[in-house]
Amino acid sequence: MVLSTTFLISYDHRGNASGGVEVPPGKGVDTIVSHSLEEAGQHILRVEVGYASSDGSIKTLRKFYRFQVSNPLVITEATFRSSDTSCFVSISLSNNSEASRGGLTICEAAFEAASDLSVEQLPVGIPKGGPESKTGAQMFDTCGRLEVRQTWRYMFHVFRQPNTGTKGIAVGDELGKFRFKWRKACGEMGMMASTPVHCPPLAPVIDTTNTGATMEGAGSSFVVHSRGRSGLSLDVAASTAARLVSPNMDRNSLDQLLPVTVEPISPPHQVELGLPFKVDFLVTNHSEREMTLQLQFHLGHMKGLSVCGSSFRNLHDVQGRGGSTVVLVSFLPLATGLWKLSGCNVVDINRGQSFPQPPLAQVLVREAASGQ
16 A cells, blocks of 8 residues: 655745845845655755845755655555445554654544545444543553554444435445554654555355356355345446446456346345245346346255245346346245355346356344244
């Protein structure tokens, strides 16, 4: 991650504002100029002074100074998608001993969300109650002091407000930037910022040579529905839009591997053993052409849950470029435990193509209540 560093010093511009300063013989003028440095590395400061002599001639004096700017903090970032409208972002700050040459204090830490997003900082386990309830050690632990080779971690929740009329957060969408201010023992102050943080891609298992592994989610914990929709359909749509701009994209891009997506609409989190339940599924066609689709659930790739009734549903014609339809399917819990709703496959009947889907939801099956 590329970082920027800002050094702030005071600036006395009274001389410029008054049109210049008269300097008597043997006297001088001290002026401090400030400028924000937003990139680490080697910099050159050019100082230029223009002055007029007693005979009215205008002269210029230039000086050049070369200096090095380094980052006193090392930033490490990790982002986790919790749904199609929110992400959790973890940021850690480590004291870069080679650059800081001593301890420093983080006096301000904030995440600047993108214009259409909101952000909240998660608490770091500060004891309940007012400041009077904290011990000196507890206050020191939360003051932001970073000694050499120490690390401090912050957590942020970035989300899109509901009912805003806009889409969710897809892969590649900008989430915002981190900004931190720090001070050293002698009052030196600086500010660091990260490059823009983007929404990471999802990682479903899509094995074109093993449809069963895809439907069962073998080797992956990914499910389409996780605290709200996972955003898989949004990522496929984003991949499709990128392909229109760059037709020579990789053939293994998400829109090529999964041109049709299936998403459960508000599936239950808990069900009772032996009692059927129903789930609505949103089937979306992201390809450029119309498809005649059939939604299938294969019992051989389902565990703990079984289809109750017809396991194959004809969806007839579904338009391309985001056309969708909703289908209702009934399921029967067969065993207690936490199970994945798996075994889903979509078939284009006209072309005979199959589009196996990753697991669709996680459902907790518990014992039926007494007396039932």
